Amino acid sequence: MEVVFAVFVMTLLRGFHAQGLGGLEIGFYSSSCPNAEAIIRATVEAHFNKDPTIAAGLLRLHFHDCFVQGCDGSILITGASAERNALANFGLRGFEVIDDAKTLLEASCPGAVSCADILALAARDAVVLSNGPSWEVPTGRRDGRVSSKSEASSLPSPLDSIAIQRNKFMSKGLNDHDLVTLVGAHTIGQTDCLFFRYRLYNFTTTGNADPTLNQAFLPQLQAICPKNGDGSKRVTLDKDSQFKFDVSFFKNVRDGNGILESDQRLWGEAATSSIVQNYAGNVRGLLGLRFDFEFPKAMIKMSGIEVKTGAQGEIRKICSMFN
Ligand code: HEM
Structure with a gap:
């Protein structure tokens, strides 16, 4: 009885906590893929050691993901009419880092970790590797099913007042x-x-x-x-x-x-x-x-903009393609 009550309270608290973070929670993968954050960190670090400029690329990639369709990995989809090919996304870099992390995650815990979360965690790791601050990234984002070039106009331009x-x-x-x-x-x-x-x-x-x-x-x-x-x-x-x-x-x-x-x-x-x-x-x-x-x-x-959680969207198998 006590155990049932404790589980009930914990579930309730988890629910409150998740609500405060727009449906996301810190340590979302702690049981479904306990090494997820470590795998992403190691992948970002390996790329950074070869090319330190990749840190900036990853931070910008996450920002561009979040401003169009929310932080849902829509920026990663390939195809002529996909978001990635809009003029505003010119020069985006770091896609191969996300793909490498995803390959390792799928081998370790198939179908568990979203590409949108990989982007958010990689952006944090990139800042840390650049001697910046660290923080706990709320996770639990789901990947979106829409990626459209025409929606990229919501991104700011360097000419904007x-x-x-x-x-x-x-x-x-x-x-x-x-x-x-x-x-x-x-x-x-x-x-x-x-x-x-x-x-x-x-x-x-x-x-x-x-x-x-x-x-x-x-x-x-x-x-x-x-x-x-x-x-x-x-x-x-x-x-x-x-x-x-x-x-x-x-x-x-x-x-x-x-x-x-x-x-x-x-x-x-x-x-x-x-x-x-x-x-x-x-x-x-x-x-x-x-x-x-x-x-x-x-x-x-920013990482919480219009996120998809719960049963929304999907967990992509390959970050550049819808399932
Ligand atoms: C008014 C808002 C913003 C405008 C107009 C803007 C515009 C730009 C432009 C034009 C570039 C150069 C891209 C290139 O030539 O490769 C750039 C680079 C960059 N932006 Fe922004 N940006 C804005 C906000 C942000 C935000 C909010 C972030 C992240 C939180 C960000 C992160 C970066 C980073 C890290 C780079 C360097 C990318 C690299 O070296 O590959 N920017 N931005």
Whole structure:
């Protein structure tokens, strides 16, 4: 009788806990696939050791998954009309890491772990490997059955004004604080010249570069991205430490060294610049410690966007194909 009561209370508590996390729960695979998180971590680490730039690729992959159809692995589906082939998803990387993890998971616990969860866990592991903060990722996402190129317009563009960025994030339940915090992911990774080169030449009606760009930094960017040169040359989004998950991205935005126009615009409006300033720190970076604390909170929120749980969706056998 006591055992039955204890199980009842535990089930109830689990239910409450899961409700607080939008139907997800920490340690969802603890009995169905106890090594799931360790397998994913080891796979991400093996790829990272060969190519540390993959960390940024994985973090961006999860963000792009969540903003279209929710965090449901829809970004992983291949096919001409699939989400992955939309212009907004240009340059996405890390698909092979997710596939490798899935192969190992299927060998260990077939049909148990969703591709959507692999993406969320791999994003966390990527941040940790980049010397960033760690957090427990609520799991239990199911994989979606829809992946459509035409829906990718909900993703933000580097040309978006703050008002448009704000609307796009708000439509996913994320506020200004979440927006600035999550864009802090640009503390690692790179961009192609083609996403910001227009800022370097003839940006103003008088033929000058974007005046919000630090004029001392301008010639360096122009050297990497000549006016009619190769648009696929890569530039680090955080000029000071592209492999380190720290607050120098915010210092760069404060100092006019933001690469993407959308990043630099965060400094142009009081509502967002105060948050940038806060993270950038003004007492020898002491306040910068807060980013370590806020980023995981914002990630847990983003990783919970429109998730499918319970009997919804499916657990894909192969991440790039519906069952
Ligand atoms: C207003 C919002 C955002 C815009 C307009 C934006 C835009 C971009 C663009 C244009 C790139 C360069 C892609 C390339 O050339 O390969 C990029 C890279 C990246 N983005 Fe964002 N992004 C936004 C928010 C976010 C968020 C919320 C995250 C994650 C939480 C994120 C993570 C990354 C990472 C890690 C990279 C580097 C990827 C790599 O090195 O392959 N971004 N972003």
